[in-house]
Amino acid sequence: MRRPVARRLQATLATAAVGAAICVALPTSQASAAPGSASGYATQNGGTTGGAGGQTVRATTGTAIHTALCTRASSSTPITIEVQGTINHGNTSKVSGNSCNTADGVIELKQISNVTIIGVGSGAVFDQLGIHIRDSSNIIIRNVTVRNVKKSGSPTSNGGDAIGMESTVRNVWVDHVTLEASGGESEGYDGLFDLKDNVQYVTLSYSVLRNSGRGGLVGSSESDRSNGFITYHHNLYENIDSRTPLLRGGIAHMYNNSYVNLYESGINSRAGARAKVDNNHFRNSKDVLGTFYTSEAGYWQVSGNIFDNVTWSARSGDNNPAGPNPQSNTTVSIPYSYRLDGASCVPDIVRQTAGANKGLLESNGGCSPTNPTPGPTNPTPGPTNPTPGPTTPPPTNPGGTNLSLGAGADGSSKASGTSYGNVIDGNLSTVWSPSGSTGQISVKWGTATRIGSINIREAAGSAGTVRAWRVLNADNGAVLASGTSAGVITFPATSLKKVTFDITGANGTPRIAEFETYAG
Structure with missing residues (x-):
């Protein structure tokens, strides 16, 4: 090229000369x-x-x-x-x-x-x-x-x-x-x-x-x-x-x-x-x-x-x-x-x-x-993760059709032996895990799809590993919900092409068997 x-x-153009005295922060x-x-x-x-x-x-x-x-x-x-x-x-x-x-x-x-x-x-x-x-x-x-x-x-x-x-x-x-x-x-x-x-x-x-x-x-x-x-x-x-x-x-x-x-x-x-x-x-x-x-x-x-x-x-x-x-x-x-x-x-x-x-x-x-308008004199710094929502998910599964079946999936990383597609195959024995303790997994469609709830099913023996999460509208980055344990998650119904489950904290390596999505 x-x-x-x-x-x-x-x-x-020439590079500038280097050299300055070292001092301490005052x-x-x-x-x-x-x-x-x-x-x-x-x-x-x-x-x-x-x-x-x-x-x-x-x-x-x-x-x-x-x-x-x-x-x-x-x-x-x-x-x-x-x-x-x-x-x-x-x-x-x-x-x-x-x-x-x-x-x-x-x-x-x-x-x-x-x-x-x-x-x-x-x-x-x-x-x-x-x-x-x-x-x-x-x-x-x-x-x-x-x-x-x-x-x-x-x-x-x-x-x-x-x-x-x-x-x-x-x-x-x-x-x-x-x-x-x-x-x-x-x-x-x-x-x-x-x-x-x-x-x-x-x-x-x-x-x-x-x-x-x-x-x-x-x-x-x-x-x-x-x-x-x-x-x-x-x-x-x-x-x-x-x-x-x-x-x-x-x-x-x-x-x-x-x-x-x-x-x-x-x-x-x-x-x-x-x-x-x-x-x-x-x-x-x-x-x-x-x-x-x-x-x-x-x-x-x-x-x-x-x-x-x-x-x-x-x-x-x-x-x-x-x-x-x-x-x-x-x-x-x-x-x-x-x-x-x-x-x-x-x-x-x-x-x-x-x-x-x-x-x-x-x-x-x-x-x-x-001149820019001054902000607050001492604003409170935003948390690294959004404030968790309720720690106890609804006890029952959402009704209707699991819209993840037939959809696509991707994510931020995947551990050896796991696959993004494992969360949308309807099989609880196959899993996705991130390469570390945190990561993102997404379900996506070719056209805008209206969803109002998801169900994150952790694999057998892994329940409770996920400790902090966010649900993101991946079309525009908006946070739809946040919380501290996996399971059924509801939020205002939204039309989107891609929804992301972002794991921001975990006790070990998460193992997600299914990422189900529902209209209501």
Whole structure:
């Protein structure tokens, strides 16, 4: 694959020098919480509040950031870390503690929750050093620049991703950040914003992604379809080869983004992904929407977009652009409220508001920038899991036809010797188990199906293993019900194409024999 970004930038951009003194995090006397609150899918699943309500500390080195995480009372104690100055390999070391799991050469947000990282003062730059979020929830990153992170050459960090999330991550809001590289894969860079291996409920807003071969992906391979419910709004993608983003499975909502100089492809919806693409502005670019480099189709719903000097290649083989006259081939229901700017003014409003050090300005929904409305001074952080519902399910089985028979099934992972299809075969002797103690199993139909109850039958000898769960409308990410023991679960009747049983806590490895679905 050609690398136009690399060629254009090689002669003009250089990586920044590293080196800064290491210091410790200093607690401030009072929290200086930034105004504004999460938007998009980050508002779902209990919401995203980061470190609100906790202590605020100041950090000028990566080691100080790790120290702040590691000296908390627990891995879920809320904290806001205000970052100023340049964070690099020379000042970022591993710190140990019971409330953290850090590493050298990368800002590691691993197995933690309820954290905000925000740039303050003259700015915060993560130079050649990426931010890695893994097995974590309720994280906010705002007003920082991450640049020139490499996966090959020297130095390397975070697999070459500026911001990367993987392995069961929930509720992350990334806002007013600048993510940039100085070339493509051949120069050692990878994605600017990558999500993989079960990452859900994420919003990227008012940010700049530029000068890279790869903007970002959702799903690391065609089989990694456990990710989804991602919102991208009021972002600038500029001077990028492809992946703005690449979607594999799941649902994404792109609105009011400005795309300029996309050289090979743009929004690449693949492997069953569904993208809602509203009021975006595409300019001086090629193949900005479609399914590319695979025969496994993705889908899109389009409205209000402007295509200015966009060229479209011919459809052939695994190259299936949506243009030259993009039409919707799916519908996507969005569970949160949002305001659309007209696509004609998107380039201007994004130029004024997107990126670090822009004063956290937002659009007022009328194509004008405005200061965000401050949120609560001390909001209560949202729980990692929704509040459990009744612990005792109804004692009788639902009546009517089990709609799972003849349907399809998939999930987030499966243990050896088990299968997703085992939960819809009507046979209590066959089971599905996740690869660990938590995971998701879904039943799906080709057309919208109305259901109002499900029956989760644990295998013989495994009753009581499931200790916490949610039922999700997989079409839009809405939580239909939550609780603490399997069995019959009822909720307001809903028409959907896919329903998910999300096991968030268990006493051992769950063994699910049947996932029955009923209309009432």
